Amino acid sequence: MHTAKKLELLTVLGAIVILTYITAISTVALYEIDTPPDDIDRIIKVTGRQFFWTFEMPDGTISNEIRIKTGETILFEIRAEDVIHSFFIRELAIKQDAVPGHVETLWIRVDKPGEYNILCAELCGTGHTFMTTKLIVTE
Amino acid sequence: MSESEKTEIPKEEQKEHPPFYLSLKRILTTTHHKDIGVMYIVTSFFFFFLAGVSALFLRAELARPGEQIIEAAVYNSLLTLHGSTMIFLWIIPVFVGFANYLLPTMIGAKDMYFPKLNALGFWILPIAGALFWLGRPGIGWTGYAPLSVIDPGIGVDMWILAMHLVGTSSIIGAFNFIATIFKLRKPGMSLKTMPIFVWSMVVTSFLVLAATPVLAIVLSLLLLDRNFGTGFFLPGPGGDPILWQHLFWFYSHPAVYIMILPGMGLISEIIPRLARKTLYGHYTMVLSLVLIGVLGFAVWAHHMFTSGLSISARIPFMFMTMAIAIPSGIKVFNWVATMYGGRLKLEVPMLFAISFVGTFIVAGVTGVFTASIPIDYALHDTYFVVGHLHFILFGASTQAVFAALYYYFPYMTKKMYNQSLAKLHFIGTSIGLYLTFFTFTALGLEGMPRRVVDYLPELMPLNQIATFGAIIIAISQLVLLYNMLHSWLKGRKAEDDPWQLAKYGLRDYD
Numbered sequence: 087m088h089t090a091k092k093l094e095l096l097t098v099l100g101a102i103v104i105l106t107y108i109t110a111i112s113t114v115a116l117y118e119i120d121t122p123p124d125d126i127d128r129i130i131k132v133t134g135r136q137f138f139w140t141f142e143m144p145d146g147t148i149s150n151e152i153r154i155k156t157g158e159t160i161l162f163e164i165r166a167e168d169v170i171h172s173f174f175i176r177e178l179a180i181k182q183d184a185v186p187g188h189v190e191t192l193w194i195r196v197d198k199p200g201e202y203n204i205l206c207a208e209l210c211g212t213g214h215t216f217m218t219t220k221l222i223v224t225e
Numbered sequence: 226m227s228e229s230e231k232t233e234i235p236k237e238e239q240k241e242h243p244p245f246y247l248s249l250k251r252i253l254t255t256t257h258h259k260d261i262g263v264m265y266i267v268t269s270f271f272f273f274f275l276a277g278v279s280a281l282f283l284r285a286e287l288a289r290p291g292e293q294i295i296e297a298a299v300y301n302s303l304l305t306l307h308g309s310t311m312i313f314l315w316i317i318p319v320f321v322g323f324a325n326y327l328l329p330t331m332i333g334a335k336d337m338y339f340p341k342l343n344a345l346g347f348w349i350l351p352i353a354g355a356l357f358w359l360g361r362p363g364i365g366w367t368g369y370a371p372l373s374v375i376d377p378g379i380g381v382d383m384w385i386l387a388m389h390l391v392g393t394s395s396i397i398g399a400f401n402f403i404a405t406i407f408k409l410r411k412p413g414m415s416l417k418t419m420p421i422f423v424w425s426m427v428v429t430s431f432l433v434l435a436a437t438p439v440l441a442i443v444l445s446l447l448l449l450d451r452n453f454g455t456g457f458f459l460p461g462p463g464g465d466p467i468l469w470q471h472l473f474w475f476y477s478h479p480a481v482y483i484m485i486l487p488g489m490g491l492i493s494e495i496i497p498r499l500a501r502k503t504l505y506g507h508y509t510m511v512l513s514l515v516l517i518g519v520l521g522f523a524v525w526a527h528h529m530f531t532s533g534l535s536i537s538a539r540i541p542f543m544f545m546t547m548a549i550a551i552p553s554g555i556k557v558f559n560w561v562a563t564m565y566g567g568r569l570k571l572e573v574p575m576l577f578a579i580s581f582v583g584t585f586i587v588a589g590v591t592g593v594f595t596a597s598i599p600i601d602y603a604l605h606d607t608y609f610v611v612g613h614l615h616f617i618l619f620g621a622s623t624q625a626v627f628a629a630l631y632y633y634f635p636y637m638t639k640k641m642y643n644q645s646l647a648k649l650h651f652i653g654t655s656i657g658l659y660l661t662f663f664t665f666t667a668l669g670l671e672g673m674p675r676r677v678v679d680y681l682p683e684l685m686p687l688n689q690i691a692t693f694g695a696i697i698i699a700i701s702q703l704v705l706l707y708n709m710l711h712s713w714l715k716g717r718k719a720e721d722d723p724w725q726l727a728k729y730g731l732r733d734y735d
């Protein structure tokens with residue numbers, strides 16, 4: 087059984103190396119994703135309510151969908167009015183919970199024009215499924 | 226006959242009695258650990274089927290986009306009931322049932338240390354079940370505040386009460402297991418030589434005792450918020466919704482291990498016997514159980530990677546979550562090493578044990594994905610997580626129960642079940658579970674959020690595959706139900722040594 091012990095030790099060491107590597111690259115990536123760049127073009131205020139999203143543009147206009155240009159750096163300030171929602175841009179594979187009493191941030195820069203689905207990812211009541219809208223990106 | 230007299234009856238005499246379940250009076254008054262164990266197992270199976278039916282309604286609704294057969298409010302109630310019932314009335318109590326049945330015998334005790342308390346722990350469960358199902362709130366089994374605070378009606382209050390009851394039942398059970406293990410062990414059985422299943426119950430019971438009081442606190446705060454306007458979880462009065470998440474997951478992450486460690490224990494008893502060998506690495510098995518138990522308390526915030534915690538708060542949790550994969554990996558290695566070179570005859574319990582190991586690996590690998598915070602940004606609160614948790618709770622935990630049921634059934638009922646039907650159950654369960662839960666992970670990668678009653682039309686094919694898989698799982702469980710009931714009533718008599726262990730110099734504890 088000596089070989090089995092060696093094999094087990096090798097497996098454990100291998101797992102430690104792989105997991106450490108994953109943790110390290112995840113940490114680096116996390117800092118990149120979570121640190122907004124200095125050249126923010128626009129700040130859009132996002133508010134989640136039962137059961138719709140509203141967006142306030144820098145000029146004060148309020149809308150139910152988001153229109154941005156490709157290459158624009160957008161910082162979202164995310165709030166919730168009543169219960170927890172989660173601001174989820176499906177095709178960008180990114181989300182940030184909207185928590186009552188908190189202001190959370192999320193930044194994006196989209197290079198591909200098109201329509202992106204905005205969903206709610208946190209169960210917020212009977213209308214949760216239908217708390218959807220669009221992010222429209224034009225050239 | 227008084228209860229204390231009954232527990233005194235020696236085993237040989239007791240065997241001549243008719244089984245306890247033939248008399249209603251004895252069902253209501255028994256405190257014998259084997260009777261209580263069987264009652265736990267049967268009751269948990271009832272709830273397993275009930276929660277399974279609610280899952281079928283969810284899958285039927287999702288077979289097509291658009292609201293089809295149930296409206297959103299009912300859908301939310303059903304998903305809450307499915308989760309709460311499967312966790313608190315199926316997985317947790319069914320393992321308590323096996324522990325009741327097996328543990329005293331394994332350590333050479335006549336009964337549990339507190340037999341009456343043991344019966345109380347069982348009788349709390351049906352009441353909790355009734356409260357869950359009469360209340361039917363639509364807040365999800367995680368009950369996130371403030372949704373759970375502002376939800377009108379008394380459904381949430383009944384849910385809170387039911388959760389308090391299952392928590393109390395767990396604490397009673399854990400306290401009793403620890404007392405039994407440390408006080409009633411037969412002379413000569415040291416902690417070193419104690420069977421792995423008993424060790425798994427030591428660790429599980431300490432997890433219950435340390436974590437469940439926190440659940441009781443957070444539930445009580447919610448009850449106060451709802452009925453006395455305290456505002457612990459509301460931002461206006463100075464509270465914070467995130468507080469719920471910290472306290473809830475401080476309990477509910479260790480609870481994941483409460484739901485899997487006993488299964489690992491059972492598997493560690495079954496695999497060596499059916500491989501006709503001894504368990505490889507007894508010491509590392511115990512060590513990894515203890516390590517998982519300890520690390521399990523330091524990973525709770527991995528459920529909150531998108532809640533807005535600071536980077537420096539989240540990175541240690543990512544690190545710890547990755548670290549817990551190591552002791553889990555050691556266990557997998559030891560199970561495989563035990564099977565290697567064994568005389569496997571692929572009896573049904575062994576098939577389920579092998580499948581347990583396989584799904585546990587899948588669950589672990591999908592878990593590493595969600596443990597990486599940047600990847601979790603994409604996967605959190607999507608069907609990927611739903612797939613991952615079902616690989617653990619159905620793939621691993623539930624299949625461990627099946628392995629144990631098929632292994633101990635001849636001891637429990639003195640009857641043997643139909644082998645072909647049992648194999649059919651195994652094949653159906655395997656196909657169904659991979660079809661359903663791999664499809665869930667694919668849906669998650671496609672960005673389908675969890676707990677939705679409708680979805681983008683392009684996701685229909687995957688959803689239909691998942692529904693089809695769920696139907697296969699359901700039909701397979703009907704095979705199990707028929708096989709167990711029919712064999713229990715009319716099956717052929719089991720042999721005294723149903724797994725022919727004696728000729729390999731092995732024995733069971735029964």
Ligand SMILES: [Cu+2]
Nearest residue numbers: 206208210214
């Ligand atoms: Cu929502």
Ligand SMILES: [Cu+2]
Nearest residue numbers: 478481525528
């Ligand atoms: Cu967890």
